[in-house]
Amino acid sequence: MRWLLVKDLQILRRSPLQAGVLVVYPIAIALMIGFALSSPPGRPTVAIYSGIPTSKVIHLGSTRVDVGSLAEQLFTSVRPLREPSPEAAIAQVRDGHALAALIIPDDLTSEIESLVTSGTGTPTVQVVLNGSNPLERQFAEQALQSRIAQAEQALSKLVLKVALGDLQVVLGGGSVNLLNRQIPLLGLQRSRTILGAQIATHPGDAALRRALGQVVNFANLAIDGLTFAGPVLGSIGTPVTVQQTVVAGRSTPTDSYAVAIAAVVSLMFVALLLAAGLLALEGSEHAYPRLVRGLVAPEALLAEKILLASACAAAVTLVMAAIVSSFVSLDWGRFELWVVSIALAGLAFGSLGVALGGLAREVAGASLLAFLCSLPVAFVALVPSTSVSGGVEDVLKVVSFVFPFKAGLDAVSNAFSGTPTGIVLPLLHLVVLTVVYAAGARLALRRFAAA
Amino acid sequence: MTVAAAALDVVGLTRCFGSRMAVRDVGFALERGEKLAIIGPNGAGKTTLLSMLAGVLVPTSGAINRAVERPCGWVPQQQAVYSKLSVAENLRLFARLERLADPDAAVARMLAQTGLEDRAQEQVGRLSGGNQQRVNVAIGLLADPAVLLLDEPTASLDPRQRARLWELISALAGEGRCVLYSTHAVTEAERYADRVLVLGDGEQLFLGTPTELEEVVAGDLAPSAIAPPGPSDGPAGDFETAFVQFLRARGH
Numbered sequence: 292m293r294w295l296l297v298k299d300l301q302i303l304r305r306s307p308l309q310a311g312v313l314v315v316y317p318i319a320i321a322l323m324i325g326f327a328l329s330s331p332p333g334r335p336t337v338a339i340y341s342g343i344p345t346s347k348v349i350h351l352g353s354t355r356v357d358v359g360s361l362a363e364q365l366f367t368s369v370r371p372l373r374e375p376s377p378e379a380a381i382a383q384v385r386d387g388h389a390l391a392a393l394i395i396p397d398d399l400t401s402e403i404e405s406l407v408t409s410g411t412g413t414p415t416v417q418v419v420l421n422g423s424n425p426l427e428r429q430f431a432e433q434a435l436q437s438r439i440a441q442a443e444q445a446l447s448k449l450v451l452k453v454a455l456g457d458l459q460v461v462l463g464g465g466s467v468n469l470l471n472r473q474i475p476l477l478g479l480q481r482s483r484t485i486l487g488a489q490i491a492t493h494p495g496d497a498a499l500r501r502a503l504g505q506v507v508n509f510a511n512l513a514i515d516g517l518t519f520a521g522p523v524l525g526s527i528g529t530p531v532t533v534q535q536t537v538v539a540g541r542s543t544p545t546d547s548y549a550v551a552i553a554a555v556v557s558l559m560f561v562a563l564l565l566a567a568g569l570l571a572l573e574g575s576e577h578a579y580p581r582l583v584r585g586l587v588a589p590e591a592l593l594a595e596k597i598l599l600a601s602a603c604a605a606a607v608t609l610v611m612a613a614i615v616s617s618f619v620s621l622d623w624g625r626f627e628l629w630v631v632s633i634a635l636a637g638l639a640f641g642s643l644g645v646a647l648g649g650l651a652r653e654v655a656g657a658s659l660l661a662f663l664c665s666l667p668v669a670f671v672a673l674v675p676s677t678s679v680s681g682g683v684e685d686v687l688k689v690v691s692f693v694f695p696f697k698a699g700l701d702a703v704s705n706a707f708s709g710t711p712t713g714i715v716l717p718l719l720h721l722v723v724l725t726v727v728y729a730a731g732a733r734l735a736l737r738r739f740a741a742a
Numbered sequence: 743m744t745v746a747a748a749a750l751d752v753v754g755l756t757r758c759f760g761s762r763m764a765v766r767d768v769g770f771a772l773e774r775g776e777k778l779a780i781i782g783p784n785g786a787g788k789t790t791l792l793s794m795l796a797g798v799l800v801p802t803s804g805a806i807n808r809a810v811e812r813p814c815g816w817v818p819q820q821q822a823v824y825s826k827l828s829v830a831e832n833l834r835l836f837a838r839l840e841r842l843a844d845p846d847a848a849v850a851r852m853l854a855q856t857g858l859e860d861r862a863q864e865q866v867g868r869l870s871g872g873n874q875q876r877v878n879v880a881i882g883l884l885a886d887p888a889v890l891l892l893d894e895p896t897a898s899l900d901p902r903q904r905a906r907l908w909e910l911i912s913a914l915a916g917e918g919r920c921v922l923y924s925t926h927a928v929t930e931a932e933r934y935a936d937r938v939l940v941l942g943d944g945e946q947l948f949l950g951t952p953t954e955l956e957e958v959v960a961g962d963l964a965p966s967a968i969a970p971p972g973p974s975d976g977p978a979g980d981f982e983t984a985f986v987q988f989l990r991a992r993g994h
């Protein structure tokens with residue numbers, strides 16, 4: 292087997308075009324991914340209709356709320372297209388000029404006021420997304436979602452603040468705004484003091500004293516309870532401050548997932564094409580019968596091709612990952628897992644490659660078959676299963692299970708960034724696929740010999 | 743026992759592809775140093791027979807016994823060489839795969855025997871068809887086999903190269919090796935074989951010396967009512983004509 296390896300390496304060295312393409316291709320992919328991820332992310336174009344003027348301010352009790360600036364918060368992460376009506380905004384989405392429409396209704400301020408004063412309002416902003424492209428939709432959704440969450444938080448803080456203010460008045464006395472009228476309130480603490488004085492002025496009336504004593508006790512209890520409740524509510528009103536840190540060279544899991552996709556695509560191309568091509572070459576050169584006449588066992592021949600193809604593919608892929616890691620932060624601490632997952636995925640692809648090479652039996656056919664096989668498999672594995680209907684989803688699931696791409700992607704993306712789904716299962720899956728395809732290739736070799 | 747003395751003894755060899763019998767019940771025994779030519783029209787089963795003897799195809803039935811338990815040397819009909827490797831690299835690869843004691847010596851010996859010494863470093867793909875065939879033959883001879891199988895070895899060679907190859911083959915047989923070869927050029931069978939085996943549609947139609955074949959043809963013609971063209975008496979004018987008449991008389 293050693294001499295076969297040497298022979299194949301010599302042949303590769305003397306096929307500079309093919310070998311070159313197999314090395315340059317993944318590196319080119321790596322650079323493309325790197326540049327794409329390191330350039331600043333584009334802001335999605337969003338059509339916006341706002342029914343409230345930007346300077347609108349409402350007063351909730353003693354609090355002054357700048358609703359206009361609250362709405363403006365929503366615009367900071369998008370490229371806004373101002374529209375004169377909700378219909379116009381939706382039309383922009385339908386015509387493809389905007390990825391999404393954000394509609395802020397005229398009644399937003401009154402709904403907020405009503406929510407704060409009577410607890411019944413439902414302030415609503417409407418987001419309209421273009422459903423035709425799931426990737427773009429996700430992009431727009433992500434850009435808007437965090438802003439909407441911020442606005443929501445700001446609003447709920449406001450509501451709590453007003454409620455706390457009212458509570459303070461109930462305890463200490465003052466005035467509350469009810470239906471735009473200032474209503475003076477005595478306050479529990481002062482009420483108790485007045486009651487205490489009243490009890491003192493009626494020493495003889497035991498029945499009255501007992502009754503008033505019960506009211507005072509209740510007031511004490513309520514004062515204690517509400518005094519305690521104040522800070523608790525206040526702490527809810529200022530939930531944990533979210534500290535945002537932006538690191539140079541963005542490092543979201545999405546990025547390392549994209550790198551994992553690029554890595555597995557390169558791995559697939561190199562391993563599949565090499566394994567298929569090298570095995571088919573033994574057929575093209577009519578060398579196979581000469582080899583298996585007691586010189587080399589067919590199994591050893593297959594093992595040699597699989598090992599060579601997966602080793603070359605893994606080496607190229609690791610180089611690629613190293614290059615990309617200067618653009619995107621990958622977890623170098625898990626480097627052993629990178630090697631293991633890339634090696635096992637390479638073996639699975641190599642194994643599939645020799646099966647294809649065994650079927651095709653000559654180099655051009657094998658390369659074509661490997662190429663035709665890899666593109667749809669990669670594509671199918673990348674289609675989010677939520678974006679297709681039931682029957683198609685089942686087909687995609689089967690294809691993803693039967694070919695090594697999905698398992699390879701799961702393993703490699705876990706190795707790069709430690710996804711919560713775990714790495715053991717995909718690795719096992721890859722081992723099983725390797726064995727199954729190698730067995731298939733062994734069967735295909737029977738036809739090889741007869742040719 | 744004559745059978746035990748034979749260098750190669752073949753009994754009832756048969757090979758089917760599906761329902762088609764490519765070789766049917768072929769049997770012969772060869773002495774050391776004997777040269778056997780296998781002749782027959784295209785599709786007669788020559789390659790199938792040689793492939794079974796080479797151990798590439800498993801016979802459907804029959805037996806192959808060899809005096810020396812060593813694989814035969816095999817030169818396949820389709821050149822089995824790596825065109826991206828040089829002549830020497832091809833020979834060295836197979837010498838190593840054959841686990842020869844001294845691969846480099848075997849390579850040097852074969853380069854000398856086939857006259858390829860000055861082409862040793864050239865890529866096989868860049869050689870002429872004749873020289874590629876010489877490499878193909880050289881690989882078959884590497885392990886110094888006791889029985890040598892050649893499938894249409896001269897098909898791609900020019901007359902001078904053919905003469906050189908037959909010289910080499912005769913020399914190998916002179917050293918005591920059995921040589922079996924198939925050929926289209928029946929005159930080569932007559933000149934360079936001790937015996938010929940005629941195959942037609944997988945059937946063994948004849949086994950004997952070229953002279954015996956000509957005698958059989960003459961016997962075929964004698965009772966015939968129609969006088970053949972050419973010389974009115976005696977065997978057919980040349981071996982090729984005799985061979986064609988032999989096949990025609992048996993419906994091939």
Ligand SMILES: Nc1ncnc2c1ncn2[C@@H]1O[C@H](COP(=O)(O)OP(=O)(O)O)[C@@H](O)[C@H]1O
Nearest residue numbers: 741742759764783784785786787788789790791
């Ligand atoms: N691998 C195969 N599968 C099916 N049929 C075959 C195969 N190899 C040879 N044959 C058939 O067997 C017959 C003998 O073929 P072959 O031995 O190549 O003939 P020859 O070498 O005398 O030209 C032919 O009819 C051929 O079509």
Ligand SMILES: [Mg+2]
Nearest residue numbers: 788789790819
């Ligand atoms: Mg033939």
